[in-house]
Amino acid sequence: MIPPAALSSPFVAVRLPASLLAARPLSWSAPPPTSPPRRRWKRTSPAILAVLQPSRRVAVAATPFLPPPRTRGASPPKLLPRSAQRRGLRFVCFCDGGEKDSTSDWPIFERWDVPWKWQTVALTMIACGLSFVLIGLAEASVLPYLGLQDQALSLNEKAELLFAGQFAVTAVVLGVIYGITNSFQPLPDDVFCYDLREPLSLRNGWLLWACIGFVGALIAIALTGASAAIFSGESPQRETDALVKLLPLIGSSSVSTAFLVGITGVLAPLLEETVFRGFLMVSLTKWFPTPVSVLIAAAVFALAHLTPGEFPQLFVLGTVLGFSYAQTRNLLTPITIHALWNSGVIVLLTFLRLQGYDIRELVQGSS
Incomplete structure (x- = not known):
């Protein structure tokens, strides 16, 4: 019992029993130190070739290691089995023990890594078609207000007007494509690629494969x-073919010929190959194999010309353009083939007209 006088003191003394004071104090010992976790080798760490012995470790060589790039269908790198690690000499080795990828030598069968979905593909193709139609309607409605009548124009003025219309269509349609796909930046390197380097490379030289594709076409x-x-x-008649409509301008003067070559050899190939090969065919490889995508894009390319009599030839040309692009992954390849084909026809017909031949009869007679 605590006496009453101790309650007024700030310190209170408590008397413990003698049995508790005679008890043995508890002992405390620190836990044994734990060894740090064993470090494991990672793929990004340097590969160290070391000889391990019971008493010492001798580092023989140290070289930086960068894992080889993974390709589609390639097997992951394999390490040595545990039985080999239990031997006297242990070493760290990262090597690709899998078989060689059979598609690495055939880029024509590889697919593109497309970031957009089918809704973007459908929207873009519809927007391109509407742009083409609306520009044609705008041109037909604006020209009368400017006092430009088709009957009163000279051949050079008609050629210049055709060039301006084709330039407007090319600029607007390409702007639509790049405007829609720009939201998916950054795009893969092989999408919308116009690369002038290594034109004669056997694997992906754009000029070499353009010549091969042109001869094959x-x-x-x-x-x-x-x-x-x-x-x-x-053979079907070609009265609806655009070439027949251009016949009066072919060879009429050097100015009209230059404008026609600019239309058929520069603007039209740039527009059509970017739309049908650079966007449509590449997008289709997300759901179909590359050869199937080439054939589908070639069929759409042939139908877009609105010349049923020329569908087989245009389909074959589109197929050659698609496979040449799949080989090089460079849009300069199909653009060059397309430009050589179109401008070659214009130059040949111009030469024949200057020699006195009736090119209308030649074109319609050969169709």
């Missing part, structure tokens, strides 16, 4: 035309 289209003539017995 000549042979394939000639065989297609001959086969169509044999099986059908007669």
Whole structure:
């Protein structure tokens, strides 16, 4: 019991029993130190070739290690089995023990890594078609207000007007494509690629494969035309073909010929190859194999010309353009083939007209 006098003191003395004071104090010992966790080698760490012995470790060589780039379908790098690590000499080795990727030598079968979905593809193609139609309607409605009548224009003025219209269509449609796809930046390196480097590379040289594709297109289209003539017995008329409408301008003067070459050899290939190969075909590889995407894009390319009689030849040309682009992943390849084809026709017809031939009869007679 605490006496009453102790309650007024700030210190209170408590008397403990003697049995508790005689008890043995508790002892405390620190836990044994734990060893740090064993460090594991990572792929990004330097690969150290070391000889491990029971008493010492001798570092033989140290070289920085960068893992090889992974390609589609390639097996991951393999380490040595544990049985090999239990031997006297242990070493760290990162090597690709898998088989060589069979598609690495055939880029023509590889797909593109497209970031957008099918809604973007459909919206972009519809926007391109509407842009083409609206520009044509605007041109037809604006020209009368400017006092430009088709009957009163000279051949050079008609060629200049056609060039201006094609330039407007090319600029607007390409602006639509790049405006829609710009929201997916950064794009892969092989999407919308116009690379002038290494034109003669055997693997992806754009100029080399453009020449190969152009020769292949000549042979394939000639065989297609001959086969169509044999099986059908007669060739369809080409009155609706754009080439027939351009015949009065071909060879009429150097100015009109230059404008026609600019339309058919520069603007039209740039526009059509960017739309049908650079965007549509590349987008289709997200859902279809690359060869199937090439054929689908070639069919759409042929139908877009609105010349049913020329569908087989245009389909073959589109197929050659698609496979050449799949080989090089460079849009300069199909653009060059397309430009050589279109401008070659204009230059050849101009030469024949200057020699006194009736090019209208030649074109319609060969169709």
